[in-house]
Amino acid sequence: MKRLAACLFALALLPAAAADPPGRVGRLAWIEGEALAFTDPETGWEGARVNTHLTSENSVWTEPRSRAEVRAGSIALRLEETSQLDIARLDDNELHAHLARGSLAVRVRFFEKGESIFITTPGARFQVRGNGRFRIDADAGRGESRLTVFTGSARLEASGGAVIVDTGRAVVVTGGDRPSYEFETAVTTPIDEWALARDERFADGQASRYVSPRMTGWEDLDAYGAWRDEPEYGTVWYPTRVEVGWQPYQVGRWAYVRPWGWTWVDDAPWGYAPFHYGR
Numbered sequence: 001m002k003r004l005a006a007c008l009f010a011l012a013l014l015p016a017a018a019a020d021p022p023g024r025v026g027r028l029a030w031i032e033g034e035a036l037a038f039t040d041p042e043t044g045w046e047g048a049r050v051n052t053h054l055t056s057e058n059s060v061w062t063e064p065r066s067r068a069e070v071r072a073g074s075i076a077l078r079l080e081e082t083s084q085l086d087i088a089r090l091d092d093n094e095l096h097a098h099l100a101r102g103s104l105a106v107r108v109r110f111f112e113k114g115e116s117i118f119i120t121t122p123g124a125r126f127q128v129r130g131n132g133r134f135r136i137d138a139d140a141g142r143g144e145s146r147l148t149v150f151t152g153s154a155r156l157e158a159s160g161g162a163v164i165v166d167t168g169r170a171v172v173v174t175g176g177d178r179p180s181y182e183f184e185t186a187v188t189t190p191i192d193e194w195a196l197a198r199d200e201r202f203a204d205g206q207a208s209r210y211v212s213p214r215m216t217g218w219e220d221l222d223a224y225g226a227w228r229d230e231p232e233y234g235t236v237w238y239p240t241r242v243e244v245g246w247q248p249y250q251v252g253r254w255a256y257v258r259p260w261g262w263t264w265v266d267d268a269p270w271g272y273a274p275f276h277y278g279r
Helices: 190-201 218-224 272-277
Strands: 026-032 035-038 045-047 058-062 067-072 075-079 084-090 094-108 116-121 124-128 132-139 144-151 153-158 161-166 169-174 180-185 225-230 234-239 252-257 261-266
Touching: 026 035, 058 067, 067 190, 075 190, 094 190, 116 132, 124 132, 124 144, 132 153, 132 190, 144 153, 144 161, 153 169, 161 169, 218 225, 218 272, 261 272
Parallel strands: 094 116
Antiparallel strands: 026 067, 035 045, 035 058, 058 084, 067 075, 075 094, 084 094, 094 132, 116 124, 124 153, 132 144, 144 169, 153 161, 169 180, 225 234, 252 261
16 A cells, blocks of 8 residues: 555646647547557557547547447547547537437537537538437448437527527438438437446535546546545555556556657556546
């Protein structure tokens, strides 16, 4: 325990050093089965691992019978099997992504004034307007896109203007270059049930008392550690589910992450926030 205490992390509670631009970055937070990630044009698609950093011009693909969760601050993006998400832009105020095919469950917990969240498909452009739970489906074979709103509000942007979609409703877009749309009642699918179960795991966590929920990776801290007051540092977080003799920077890898440069990518499920934001 003495050795472990020496390796404490004080997360974002002391004055922060200047952040590398952009300040917000995504992480591959969870994988069930197999997934691929495209993070560097020089290396192309590679097998995805938990805590892989994701930012502008990065992509994620899920193999059959697989799912993946991407976290960017307080936003969760969850992909069903055989789905491809291309992140066009991710910075402090914008998330613009493209669902090339498949299904994407979106959860926004702390939408801020001036924030911009757009998800496009091959046939439609959708804007999330605030906190809520949403699902977007892209079926290229049928030329169909769907936006389902379980809570919150979003809108479909079309050539003739914007169409608002509120809680409990869905809009289906078809027609390619000359799209048409129709409204339906929201219906849940297995990816929605899985996404909701994932959300419930973090509903009563203590981490949000000590760090900003806009800090990517905060949601995994409570399950793998504890918060304590230390006279020298204030409130700090300790990892508690580690092996005897654990030391930081031992289980993981160094990766070149554009635009930051060489970055430590820890293999522990809790390892993103402490190593990226730790003080």
